[in-house]
Amino acid sequence: MATSAAPLPTRKPQMGWGQLANISFGFFGIQIGFVLQNSNMSRIFQTVGASLDDLPALWVAAPLTGLIVQPIIGHLSDKTWNRFGRRRPYFMTGAILAALSLLLMPLAPAFGAPLLFAAALLWVLDASLNISMEPFRAFVGDMLDKSQHATGYAVQTAFIGAGAVVAAIFPWLLEQFGVSNVAPAGEIPDTVRWSFWAGAAALFAAIGWTVVSTKEYSPEEMAAFEAEREVEASQSVRALAAKTYTSAAIWLIAGGAVILAVSPLGLEKEILLLGGLLVAYGLLSAIGISMAKQGKHANMLSSIVGDFSGMPDTMKKLAVVQFFSWSSLFIMWIYSGPIVSQYFFGSADPTTVAYNEGANWWNLIYTVQNAVAAVAALAVLPLLSKRIGKARTHMTCLLLGALGFLGYFFLRNPNLLIVCEVLKGIAWASILAMPYAILASSLPQAKLGIYMGLFNIFIVVPQLLVATVMGSVMNAFFPADPIWTMLFAAASWTVAALAMLRVSVPGETTNA
Structure with missing residues (x-):
């Protein structure tokens, strides 16, 4: 007598700490790659012949790449189901290419046209x-029940913080063990070379561990988990x-106006990039609308444009929070080092001992910030969010971070900056965890990848905006006083915190 198959569970099982660690361990390697890139690429560029003025144009690759790649990968990973999984094929593809890039980067001087x-x-x-x-952002949402989203993204944040600390301190440790930190003109120091090679191995091993230690749910299981929130794939395209075409025309006009305003207003040339991006989105939006009107519902462009224009309400509100949160972070990365040297060590001249002592102090306390983020992600965020x-957890953490920025504006004892970095570390942990936990709890699983990719736009755009506009603002009003940027950053995180008052998490109850 035939028996019917047992019904599939409709709720994801709870996972222990070991499983949570396996799911997110790959981010330890990814963050090592990002920090090695962020900490050393300007040094490498200058070593192979770039001038200081060339650096912004060379660095624009980073945010632009994320802006282009993440929505595309999110769209594709949502639709990928094969014997290797849904997200894991993208983990390994990225790991292989990133490891090869890290291995080759220190060898740039040996190639023709090294720059x-x-x-x-x-x-x-x-x-x-x-x-x-x-896909790692979506992977946590794929694997965990709503009740564990905050903890899952907190664990991911802890690995991000740990990876950042390891990558930041590794060149210094190599120097302590006698590896040379200087090199002849045109050559890359051994501390950087070995850091990149060790980073390649760590990145590949960490992502590989997540791939082999986790098993993704099948399409049938995912459908059962999300039965109540199933969304038709072509809904956004229809x-x-x-x-x-009005909205597309507005984007085109706005971009053209920005481009035309650069020369008459004497704005920084980098603002041309901002205008170009607005024009590009206007054109892509018009093409996507046209294809959708022709009934071409299966194309990637219309799907991405449709999903972007039809974002869920929670995502739209969080987008405002992300915009102001990441504006402050980019201000911090650009200006904190010079501010510490000028206002806390008394020198704005890069050739002086005092300036370089300030730069070293900033590197040390920034490592403290990342370490605090790793600890806060596990010790503070899960408990506070429950x-x-x-x-409210995210709002509280952002306000603490704003106090950290204000400390730079009012304090003058460099030792007290450690307190500021502790406060900012708590906020940094929350920025890396809470918005994604809220999103994963609010979005249909069928489109979690594409929405996570589109959410990245609100990380990239404020970085590009700060890179293009902040320079013009500073030159116009505070040309020799970068300390004012800390006030901008504090205000921006305060606005982000207040914007969280508009965000509600479906089905969430608190004991407050």
Whole structure:
């Protein structure tokens, strides 16, 4: 007598700490790659012949690559189901390409046109890291029940912080063990070379561990888990087909106006990039609408444009929070080092001992910030989110971070900056965890990848905006006083915190 198959469970099982660690361990390697890139690429570029003025143009590769790659990878990973899994094929593809890039980067001086070679490798490296990173964000949402989203993303944040600390301190440790930190003109120091090679091995091993230690749910299991929130794949494209071309025209006009304003207003030339991006989105939006109106529902462009224009309400509100959160972070990365040297060590001259002592102090306390983020992610965020909810937790952490920025503006004892970095570390942990936990709890599973990829836009755009606009603002109003940027950063995180008052998490109850 035939028996019917047992019904599939409708709720994901709870996972222990070991399983949570396996799911996110790959991010330890990804963050090592990002920090090695962020800490050393300017040094490598200058070593192979770039001038200081060339650096912004060379560095624009990083945010632009994320802007392009993440929505595409998110869209593709949502639709990938094969014997290797749904997200895991992208983990390994990115890991292989990123590891090769890290291995080759220190060899740039040996190639013809070394600056061009290094710049091209930066594009490949950043694209590869994004190929792995974006599916990892969705992977936590795929594997965990809603009740564990906050804990899952907190564990991921802990590995991010740990990877950042390891990558930041590794060149210094090599120097302590006698590895040379200087090299002849045109050569890359051994501390950097060995850091990149060790980073390649760590990145590949960490991502590989997640791949072999986890098993993704089948399409049938995922459908059972999400039965109540199933979304038809072509819904957003049909909504796009109903739109007029007005919004596309607005983007085109806005981009053209920005481009035309650069010369008459004497703005920094980098603002041309911002205008170009607005024009590009306007053109892509118009093409996507046109294809949707023609009934071409299966194309990637219309799907991405449709999903972007039809973002869920929670995602739209979180986008505002992300915009102001990451504006502050980019201000921090650009200006904190010079500010510490000028205002806390008394020198704005890079050739002086005092300036370099300030730079070293900033590197040390920034490592403290990342270490605090790793600890806070496990010790603070899960407990606080259970007590007062994810939204209020994120708001609280952002306000603490804003106090950290204010400390730079009012304090003058460099030792007290450690307190500021502790506060900012708590906020940094929350920025890496809470918005994604809220999103994963609020979005349909069938589109978690693409929405996570699109969410990255609100990380990239503020970075590009700060890179293009902040320079013009500082030159116009505070040309010799970068300390004012810390006030901008504090205000920006305060706005982000207040914007969290508009965010609610469906089904969440708190004990507050």
